[in-house]
Amino acid sequence: MQTVHYETLKTIVKDRILTITLCRENLNAFNQQMLNELLQVLDEADNNDDVRTIIITGEGKAFCAGADLGSGTSTFTDKETPIEEYRDGGGILSLRIYELKKPIIAAINGPAVGIGATMTLPMDIRIASSAAKIGFVFSRRGITPEACSGWFLPRVVGIGKATELVLTGKIISADEALTMGLVNQVVAPEELLGAAETIAKEIAENTSAISVTLSRQLMWRMLGADHPYESHKIESKMIHWTGQQADVKEGITAFFEKRKPNFPMNVSTDLPSFYPWWKTNKEGES
Numbered sequence: 001m002q003t004v005h006y007e008t009l010k011t012i013v014k015d016r017i018l019t020i021t022l023c024r025e026n027l028n029a030f031n032q033q034m035l036n037e038l039l040q041v042l043d044e045a046d047n048n049d050d051v052r053t054i055i056i057t058g059e060g061k062a063f064c065a066g067a068d069l070g071s072g073t074s075t076f077t078d079k080e081t082p083i084e085e086y087r088d089g090g091g092i093l094s095l096r097i098y099e100l101k102k103p104i105i106a107a108i109n110g111p112a113v114g115i116g117a118t119m120t121l122p123m124d125i126r127i128a129s130s131a132a133k134i135g136f137v138f139s140r141r142g143i144t145p146e147a148c149s150g151w152f153l154p155r156v157v158g159i160g161k162a163t164e165l166v167l168t169g170k171i172i173s174a175d176e177a178l179t180m181g182l183v184n185q186v187v188a189p190e191e192l193l194g195a196a197e198t199i200a201k202e203i204a205e206n207t208s209a210i211s212v213t214l215s216r217q218l219m220w221r222m223l224g225a226d227h228p229y230e231s232h233k234i235e236s237k238m239i240h241w242t243g244q245q246a247d248v249k250e251g252i253t254a255f256f257e258k259r260k261p262n263f264p265m266n267v268s269t270d271l272p273s274f275y276p277w278w279k280t281n282k283e284g285e286s
Contacts, residue, residue, distance in 0.1 A: 008024050009021065009034070015205075016204040017201065018041075018055070020038070021056075021057055022034065022063070023060075024068075028058045028059060028116070029064065029066060030064055031067075038096075039092070039096055042096055042100065046100060046101050052203060052212075053104075053105065053199075053203045054100075055197065056107065056123070058112075062111045063110050064116030090118055094119060095122075098122045098148075099276075101213045101216075101267050102212075104123045105196045106120040106126040107195075107196040108120065108192075111132065113134070117134050118136065118147035118148075119147055121147070122152055122220075125196075127183060127196050128174040129174065129186070129192045130174050133171050134182065134183075135170065135171035135172065141169075156181065157180050161180045161182075205260060206260060209267045210267060211242065218238070238272075241272045246263075246265055250264060
């Protein structure tokens with residue numbers, strides 16, 4: 001990736017893992033500039049075959065304290081954009097994460113509330129520090145959920161837990177988040193990045209980038225399917241195509257030779273012609 005100076009983020013690529021750190025003085029509160037910079041770095045990551053996995057975390061005590069409330073009571077006021085045309089920034093970010101070709105891991109190091117919580121929902125794996133606290137606090141601020149959380153949250157924790165979290169607006173501990181399936185694991189604060197990197201390296205060192213991209217989108221897209229046959233159709237197409245590619249030859253050869261594979265195919269150039277298949281089906285059009 002090109003070296004770019006961001007004002008709200010820090011980025012580093014090591015061992016084919018891109019680590020993005022949210023870094024603003026006010027507990028990494030989310031603003032328009034952070035949105036713009038996150039969209040830019042995710043675009044760059046998707047186009048860079050040297051990035052196999054993404055980790056996102058926060059600097060200091062917080063992951064993200066939610067929307068920047070520096071504008072006071074007018075923070076969420078937009079009198080210029082017609083209501084039919086308005087799109088919330090968190091939703092724009094969540095949809096971009098949803099479309100990623102690379103797996104993304106949230107390393108939640110501290111408080112994650114509002115957009116700080118909802119932005120993690122379309123991420124593939126969430127690991128929390130024992131110091132983390134998570135809250136969908138919208139009802140306590142007089143607003144409503146955003147960042148496509150009405151779609152993601154019930155799919156992550158189930159409708160009963162989702163409504164409990166949203167209607168109460170309560171802040172829960174990392175252990176409570178683990179119990180309800182909101183996070184995959186809880187670790188000590190000093191072990192957080194190491195735990196995220198262990199999973200990221202497992203992906204980067206042992207898997208086909210093509211397989212991971214296709215599999216990631218398969219899992220997410222099938223959440224909305226109305227019959228298992230929909231999954232069967234696209235899985236059949238994927239198996240037929242991948243079975244004839246260079247990566248499967250390398251994967252099987254490496255297995256027999258008892259070594260790590262060195263997959264030759266790249267996401268930037270070698271995805272099948274039917275990707276993205278959901279666009280053909282007009283899914284997600286506004």
